[in-house]
Amino acid sequence: MTEHNIQLALNGKSRKVVVKPNDLLLNVLRENFGFTGTKYGCGIGECGACTVLIDGKPVLSCLILAVTVDGREITTIEGLGEGGLDPVQEAFLEHSAVQCGFCSPGMILAAKSLVNENPAPSEEEIRDYLRGNLCRCTGYNSIVQAVKAVAGKGSGR
DSSP: OOOEEEEEEETTEEEEEEEOTTOBHHHIIIIITOOTTSOOOSSSSSSOTTEEEETTEEEETTSSBGGGGTTOEEEOHHHHTTTSOOHHHHHHHHTTOOSSOSSHHHHHHHHHHHHHHOSSOOHHHHHHHTTTSOOSSSOSHHHHHHHHHHHHTSSOO
């Protein structure tokens, strides 16, 4: 099987990695770079646990071939709060939007993308944007309140 050299901006740093044509971005992030905050949940794009940002947009890394991200900017949960917690992470903590924590990385990255895209989303817009991220613990209300709080403070950047 032919291997490919790819280069990407991973959490703000230029990185090179050799991947096989069928390597999933999720596995490359976890196995090659040790970014285990990106979770393997369902493996079929239904739960959102593997959400990362590609060029600032939320993407399910379990559905993306690593060869397709050559030259792109990837942000994992580990890269979001370098130098301190990101305002979205702070809001999740302040509003008890984290329980078991399994969905939190994907949920936080999706929320970050939303507030960057729409600094003042309505509750309906928040719920709609996060619909692809499943949480079995919180009941979503605390998550929505966290996103509302950070959106009320500005873009969350």
